[in-house]
Amino acid sequence: MLCCVNPDCQKPLNPDKNYYCHSCRSQLIPLLGGRYRPTQVLSDEGGFGRTYLAEDVHKLNECCVVKQFAPKLQGTGPLTKATELFKQEASRLQELAEHPQIPTLLAYFEQNGYLFLVQQFIDGQNLFKEWETRGSYSETEIRKLLLDLLPVLKFIHVRGVIHRDIKPQNIIRRQNDGRLVLIDFGASKQLTATVQTKMGTVIGSHGYTALEQMQDGKAYPASDLFSLGATCFHLLTGVRPSQLWIQQGYSWVASWRQYLISPGRDGVSVSVELGEILDKLLQLDIQKRYQSADEVITDLTPGLSPLSSVPPTILTSTFTATPGNKGPVSPKPNNKLKIQLLLGTSVLVLGLGGVWYLQSRPHTMSEYSPPIPQPIPSPKSSENPFVPKPLKGHSSDVNSVAFSPDGTTLGSASDDQTIKLWNLASREEIRTLEGHSDWIWTVAFSPDSKTLASGSADKTIKLWNLETGKLIRTLQGHTDGVTSVAFSPDGKILASGSASKDMKINLWNLETGKLIRTLEGHTNGVPSVAFSPDGKTLASGSWDKTIKLWNLDTGKSIRSLGGNAGAILSVAFAPDGLTLASGSDDKTIKLWNPVTGKLIHTLKGHNNKVNSVAFLRNATSNHVTLVSGSSDKTIKLWNPVTGKQIRTLETGSGYIYAIAISPDGQTIAGGGSGENILKIWQTIQ
Numbered sequence: 123m124l125c126c127v128n129p130d131c132q133k134p135l136n137p138d139k140n141y142y143c144h145s146c147r148s149q150l151i152p153l154l155g156g157r158y159r160p161t162q163v164l165s166d167e168g169g170f171g172r173t174y175l176a177e178d179v180h181k182l183n184e185c186c187v188v189k190q191f192a193p194k195l196q197g198t199g200p201l202t203k204a205t206e207l208f209k210q211e212a213s214r215l216q217e218l219a220e221h222p223q224i225p226t227l228l229a230y231f232e233q234n235g236y237l238f239l240v241q242q243f244i245d246g247q248n249l250f251k252e253w254e255t256r257g258s259y260s261e262t263e264i265r266k267l268l269l270d271l272l273p274v275l276k277f278i279h280v281r282g283v284i285h286r287d288i289k290p291q292n293i294i295r296r297q298n299d300g301r302l303v304l305i306d307f308g309a310s311k312q313l314t315a316t317v318q319t320k321m322g323t324v325i326g327s328h329g330y331t332a333l334e335q336m337q338d339g340k341a342y343p344a345s346d347l348f349s350l351g352a353t354c355f356h357l358l359t360g361v362r363p364s365q366l367w368i369q370q371g372y373s374w375v376a377s378w379r380q381y382l383i384s385p386g387r388d389g390v391s392v393s394v395e396l397g398e399i400l401d402k403l404l405q406l407d408i409q410k411r412y413q414s415a416d417e418v419i420t421d422l423t424p425g426l427s428p429l430s431s432v433p434p435t436i437l438t439s440t441f442t443a444t445p446g447n448k449g450p451v452s453p454k455p456n457n458k459l460k461i462q463l464l465l466g467t468s469v470l471v472l473g474l475g476g477v478w479y480l481q482s483r484p485h486t487m488s489e490y491s492p493p494i495p496q497p498i499p500s501p502k503s504s505e506n507p508f509v510p511k512p513l514k515g516h517s518s519d520v521n522s523v524a525f526s527p528d529g530t531t532l533g534s535a536s537d538d539q540t541i542k543l544w545n546l547a548s549r550e551e552i553r554t555l556e557g558h559s560d561w562i563w564t565v566a567f568s569p570d571s572k573t574l575a576s577g578s579a580d581k582t583i584k585l586w587n588l589e590t591g592k593l594i595r596t597l598q599g600h601t602d603g604v605t606s607v608a609f610s611p612d613g614k615i616l617a618s619g620s621a622s623k624d625m626k627i628n629l630w631n632l633e634t635g636k637l638i639r640t641l642e643g644h645t646n647g648v649p650s651v652a653f654s655p656d657g658k659t660l661a662s663g664s665w666d667k668t669i670k671l672w673n674l675d676t677g678k679s680i681r682s683l684g685g686n687a688g689a690i691l692s693v694a695f696a697p698d699g700l701t702l703a704s705g706s707d708d709k710t711i712k713l714w715n716p717v718t719g720k721l722i723h724t725l726k727g728h729n730n731k732v733n734s735v736a737f738l739r740n741a742t743s744n745h746v747t748l749v750s751g752s753s754d755k756t757i758k759l760w761n762p763v764t765g766k767q768i769r770t771l772e773t774g775s776g777y778i779y780a781i782a783i784s785p786d787g788q789t790i791a792g793g794g795s796g797e798n799i800l801k802i803w804q805t806i807q
Contacts (some may be wrong), residue, residue: 351403577604
């Protein structure tokens with residue numbers, strides 16, 4: 123079904139074949155922003171727009187949330203101001219998406235007179251629906267809720283953002299890890315706050331909204347804390363503050379304890395400590411209320427600092443701003459906490475834009491030794507000289523990354539229709555390659571590091587001279603977007619895979635630019651192709667949930683590997699050619715023996731699709747590690763012999779669509795979505 127985006131349409135769902143809405147006769151927009159297909163109305167903002175569930179057709183129809191802002195304003199001045207505010211708020215939301223418990227901003231744009239903002243879809247159930255299903259919460263659960271959400275509020279308040287509408291419906295328990303995610307910041311909420319207050323109305327929800335916000339339309343960090351207290355009251359007692367507000371206004375907050383026992387249900391008791399915390403959260407007088415999230419955390423965890431009371435997964439992702447530095451900087455833990463972080467994870471966050479240093483000693487395929495944390499020198503200034511910054515330059519998602527075989531250059535391909543080349547020594551951009559007419563899915567370097575191949579949704583492959591940055595030639599032959607490219611080890615052949623309307627793999631003669639042959643057999647798109655190290659076999663991973671191995675001399679299929687419950691998104695050969703790794707939409711990685719076709723291991727640990735796999739090898743030894751990047755915002759390292767997970771890199775700000783390993787095995791590059799869409803991790807071996 124296709125959803126009409128006329129905000130006044132009463133019956134917006136339409137069959138896919140319709141060009142005009144069957145209800146309001148508006149022309150249907152199949153793709154918002156050229157890529158987001160609206161399929162369902164999630165909520166109506168009462169004349170200011172709607173929120174839609176949508177599919178990102180550039181990301182295998184991945185679910186996302188599209189928020190529409192359609193203010194009915196008179197004159198061009200107010201609308202121009204609204205547009206300006208929308209852009210400012212989108213920029214703010216992009217910064218907030220650094221936090222793993224806030225949805226990632228994916229895009230914002232204007233189309234057909236409407237403003238749209240696209241955010242990550244959170245797979246889970248909001249707390250209101252959870253309460254309806256399971257009933258009221260215990261004191262222990264309320265305490266856990268507070269400790270999970272308060273660091274998120276601290277994060278946004280430090281950045282000058284007030285949520286304005288905290289309630290159970292705007293808190294989702296994420297299915298894959300059980301963490302609470304705060305949703306519906308909405309650019310529309312900030313914008314409508316500006317517009318609606320002029321009309322004498324207020325943003326928020328009756329019963330959950332603080333008095334000062336209701337009376338004056340002004341909100342402060344303490345206003346959000348009142349809403350959090352009202353949310354806890356609802357989940358603890360089973361009584362909706364909105365119902366009490368209709369009946370008696372704000373008088374219920376002074377006697378909220380009487381609702382711990384209500385007709386038809388067992389009584390609930392709370393400790394004196396939690397009761398006093400709720401009393402202070404629910405104070406009508408803002409001066410008597412908690413003023414910051416830290417104050418609440420301190421009372422929840424007497425004897426501990428707010429930092430040490432926060433769960434470990436929050437510690438590595440909750441940042442504080444520093445003067446002159448727009449990027450996040452990790453909090454400074456005490457010495458005891460430093461030891462806990464080192465021993466517990468063997469990964470230390472040094473700061474600046476989510477770039478981490480991973481310290482371990484190498485291991486071989488036959489024997490693995492656990493990593494030993496190395497001492498990290500203390501920086502003499504607030505900016506740690508050992509940590510490089512993210513590589514910034516792309517204006518949209520990075521879909522592919524690749525290192526040149528000579529180890530000097532990193533290439534990245536983006537939805538912004540550009541390829542960027544980066545100097546690895548200086549971390550500076552060398553040049554931008556432009557020429558594709560649609561988003562670019564894949565890039566690969568030739569073995570001699572002189573040529574770059576790129577594949578695009580414009581159905582073409584382009585070959586670039588890396589010394590001059592000039593286009594050598596364009597290869598045409600696919601009838602759908604080019605999803606994957608790979609050079610043969612001798613640099614004479616280029617393999618390319620295509621999307622679902624084509625489903626073919628083409629082999630090209632790089633000297634002449636002519637098509638050698640086409641490999642057919644997959645029944646869906648081919649997002650990944652890889653040559654074996656000896657150049658005799660090609661592996662292809664397909665959205666049809668299979669991997670095929672091809673004899674390159676004959677062009678015949680050797681065998682097909684099945685068993686995945688989802689699409690195959692990435693394939694990679696180990697350096698010795700005796701292991702093939704595949705990453706899948708079903709959240710698993712499989713290791714195969716390509717000679718026998720037998721499954722060696724199934725690796726489970728990611729909580730979302732595995733978009734990319736690669737092998738890391740120490741250039742001076744045979745030590746090998748498997749690396750995987752996922753839409754769960756993590757990169758994981760695995761022992762390919764035992765199939766055991768070694769560690770996880772929490773990227774914190776967006777999906778990981780692609781990873782690449784430098785030839786010397788000392789650098790991992792990750793590309794994806796979010797603010798810092800291209801990042802580098804340095805491995806010290």
